[in-house]
């Protein structure tokens with residue numbers, strides 16, 4: 354298989370490295386407008402071919418094209434690649450609008466081409482372990498999902514902090530709570546330095562009364578990457594900044610007992626043991642690259658596909674509408 358990579362900026366080199374490492378891949382062609390980025394790749398990966406014009410990549414014999422350029426260019430490159438008969442890997446967030454996402458899905462289905470959306474965290478050992486615990490009903494029914502992703506982060510010029518950071522957490526939420534349907538979204542935020550919000554809070558309401566909250570911030574003095582999942586059996590804390598014991602499962606919970614005669618709710622707390630399950634450490638992008646290649650060879654949807662990308666983009670779009678309307682609840686169909 355031959356793979357092209359458009360965009361060799363911050364993230365692109367990781368993609369080039371991981372695709373070169375795949376035994377099924379015989380050639381990787383990188384493409385970037387900037388000569389400095391092409392020569393950087395040439396020095397680090399001498400086996401890679403390099404191009405300046407993406408039209409030359411479209412005309413080449415690559416089977417698939419990886420798109421690692423800024424969000425507002427994803428659609429243009431993705432559509433051109435699909436129309437040239439190439440499978441595509443698109444960085445998160447999939448597209449800038451849900452209409453764009455739908456159009457790409459439509460073309461890919463007509464042409465039987467694969468769309469892989471890089472929801473990287475789904476391929477980490479930590480999220481795989483949490484998914485396993487949920488499948489085994491270790492946590493019970495998930496009642497809430499509470500996520501914090503804050504640090505002194507790189508301001509993006511084309512999107513706000515929700516579009517930049519929340520796709521990670523939203524894709525994790527979707528994967529872990531796949532049986533819960535999103536009903537609506539409300540978001541608040543503030544833009545202190547540019548037109549784009551640098552601090553934001555996003556609430557997601559589900560049809561089954563579950564709830565999720567996301568706090569994202571590019572202007573926090575401390576770096577926090579923490580997620581709490583409240584199940585009705587057990588609760589889980591995932592601290593991605595921890596070197597060891599990233600996941601802790603708590604046998605804690607709350608039970609409501611009503612004293613019938615006095616019509617008074619009695620709350621009973623359960624505080625039990627805590628344990629930390631073992632997590633496999635493999636680079637997520639390596640597993641993602643394998644999944645993309647296998648989905649093409651086996652002619653099936655990849656684990657993180659265009660539909661997953663569309664669901665995330667719908668929430669991002671709704672969050673933008675809500676922020677503009679001071680936190681108004683926006684329904685999602």
Ligand SMILES: NC(=O)c1ccc[n+]([C@@H]2O[C@H](COP(=O)([O-])OP(=O)(O)OC[C@H]3O[C@@H](n4cnc5c(N)ncnc54)[C@H](O)[C@@H]3O)[C@@H](O)[C@H]2O)c1
Nearest residue numbers: 360361362363364365384385386387421422424444445473
């Ligand atoms: N999955 C992850 O964890 C992860 C992490 C970081 C970034 N990303 C995503 O990767 C994408 C790129 O982000 P980045 O931080 O690497 O951006 P970046 O700005 O560092 O790099 C983008 C590169 O694209 C090139 N480019 C732009 N237009 C081009 C064109 N017409 N032809 C060829 N090259 C062109 C630029 O020259 C630049 O080198 C974004 O969608 C971002 O959200 C994903």
